Amino acid sequence: MINRATRAVTVLSATALALALALAPAASGQARPISVTGVHPSGATYAIEVPRDWNGTLLTFSPGYGQGAGPQHLPADLGGEPAARNWLLAHGYALAGTRPYGDGWAVAETLRGSADTLAEFADVAGTPATTLAWGGSMGGAVAAGLAERRPDLIDGALPYCASVAGPVAMLNQSLDAAFVFKTLLAPGDDAVKLVRLASAEEETRSTTAARAALDAAQRTPAGRARIALAASFAQVSTWSVTGTPEPAARDWAAQEAQEYAAFMATVFSPRYPLEQRAGGNFSWNTGVDYRRGLRESGRMEQVRALYAGAGLNLDADLSALAAVPRVSADPGAVTYMEDYFTPRGAVGVPVLTMHERGDNYPTVTQARTYSDVVRRAGKGAMLRQVFVDRPGHCRYTGAEFVAAVQTLRTRVTTGRWTDAGAHQLGELAARLAAEDPALGAAEFIHYSPGRFLRPHVPR
Template sequence: MTSSTFRRSALCLLVAAGLTLSPLAAHAAPSAAAFSAAPLAAAPGEGRGTLPSGSRYVLLTPTEWNGTLLVWSPGYSGSAGGEASAGPDPDVVAWALDEGYALAGSKPATAGWSVRDLLDDQPQLAAVAAASLGTPEHVVAWGSSMGGLTSVALLENNPDVFDGALPLCGSIAGAIPMLNQALDGAFALRMLLAPGDDRLELVDVQNEPARQAAFREVLEAAQATPEGRARIALAASLAQIPTWTQVGTPEPNPRDFAAQQDQLYRAFLFGVISPREPLESRAGGNFSWNTGVDYARSLNGSGNALLVRALYAEAGLSLRDDLGVLADADRIAADPAAVEYMQANATPTGRIAGPVLSLHETGDTAPTVAQAETYADRVRRGGGNAILRQAFVDRPGHCAFADAEVAAVVETLQERLDTGRWANLATPRVLDQRADRIADESGLDRGTGTFAQYRPDAMLRPERAPADR
């Protein structure tokens, strides 16, 4: 059975299983009986509807379809419902339509960490699109941030539906290592600055807004003193926050410890004290732990040991004593059932059957760019190294890509799917050339960054489960 026939069978089964197709604005969806006709062109238009879960979807069709369907998964949202988008922004969507791509996207009916919703919805959305357009030659899962994680999980879980994945600024190593990493930073900050302040909830969060406000209060007070600045740097380093995080600022000199510390401080709340309560609510409990963690060893592996030691010396503090406080503090264990939930929804294994091209900024903090290397490690262990490529833009920020950069990686993955070979397609030089050409031809924003040859450190806490420690 060819991959195209296999996909047609899989998508037809989804439709036949009772998936109700909402009417499209520009064209009517054919019945499941007409599904196998597989035309490779469709009248241009926009269709919107509702999936069985209650999630809203959008399907956009080009004037002449190139045979590829891009299925977009959105990032984390604090609000439920609303209309779906089909890509990261309208300009990229318009470019993709001009290039002949069909685009689909859904917006979960629930707020927060809605990965499980998307994992259920997106294969159904692909079936909606195939029932309307015909069987695609290629189906690509793409998305940003949480949606980037979702895209690689969709490829792992549904190799009969998705041919490749294009995660943008994604937490592709999963929520468990991301929140373990955040726990390390929050734990260190509390134990060293306000150990008795119960407002600084670490896990089993009951009041997320109050927690956020309390951490902000402690953080800002600490930043006003040399001692506090040193401890912020230690806590941020344990969470692997990069030392260049603020958009629009120059990269600090490697010996300018004050400027690096300021970058860590400004990124701390966003990168470390990220919302935990909505994720714990989904998982049914706490899925993070720091039992067995050696924080002295973590500091040595963080890449920031020189910075932290210099700031401690300047403040007249004993780093050994503070690391001793962390070593002696009571540790936090995870709820196994909550860990199991977050593994399934989703902590990728790295076992992939189709090509993945991930895009990251070197100064990303939520998730930290270290997620990229941890995911790559898993893919290597799973034997998929030859079909993974990772691209990096040398710039701080989270999902702040220029439109031409995004278009360049879309084109690159398309060429990989068409030819079956990466060759030098995903190298910084070729990606820069492609982004330059696209910007010149289409008018898409090129931005000021450049693709970089970069390999981040792996996460200090890459575990998928407590047993992996």
């Protein structure tokens, strides 16, 4: 293992050693593997693994929210999951990973760090024939960002469980649900604060108060009806809890229980660090019509049934929402979050996204808005999307990862999407798992997500 303090100081010695290892004949007559870790001048950490019989394809990974290297220089990850990584290395794929120095929504740092890691890879292993960017959650937004901003660096992108609607749309969606929740379930609780949080401590007090109000509401029929109403605007999945069966189509109570379980993490996700990074509040609900939003959410029947069972007047609650003063955004903060990173859709390389149907972090409807944005940019032929039939966030099996990687690589090398449907990926994953049971089973399905309620595309 090669470990360096900074690339700038020791890149020549690292390069010389890596090239010497690569050129030295191994017992089998093939080049030796390369394993490199280090720290970029920015403080980002990186890792590089090149197998003995490299096939010329590199996968470069970006991590999710809150996974910065920090002053401890935590080592970078390589992506996927253990069985997938083992399979990829054993079948000739090289892996690289970048962990940004910044914490939280460190998209700007990760975009820069990824470019540095790719430059380092070229120094120690040579230029790849094919470079694929992949990443989970926020890291998927980075992969999508590379597909738009740096197609000179990569040949394809695989964002998985990714925030591909962008942070402005994602936090507007959360604000809508939090606004409804506070108005109807915590109207007099000043501790529940929606935006412009002054400190991490204030955010902790706010989420603690919101949790108490949520738990109290869940104990009454009226509270459960209003939780379902609020959840509809965040499009919280009615199948959210891992390891549980999906509620029946008209089992409104069971669906609401799943929404309740995911409500806090979906609706009151960390906002203070994002506002600090953006320089203000980047969310708003001025002009939002909540009657229309409920109609378009696909949850009208569920909400009406729960309101009727609780003896509540849904129309009165919607009228109350219309009368409450709204929240405005700070334009500079919106601009920052547009830049880091809200997709505009003009992808320069093929993109394959992968989403779980019951994901909330982000909700699966983000896949739909990303598809719409790419299509409106005239790049629809560059995009394919696949879906996995389970709840949870970034919980893919090795077979699902490897099938997606191989499908994207085939598109890059042939120029055609010939096998990107759920049936084809399922068959490919089954063959992979039959050869290597450690990869596990795949659950690809044909699925069309609903429309995202609050899309935002930068002008």
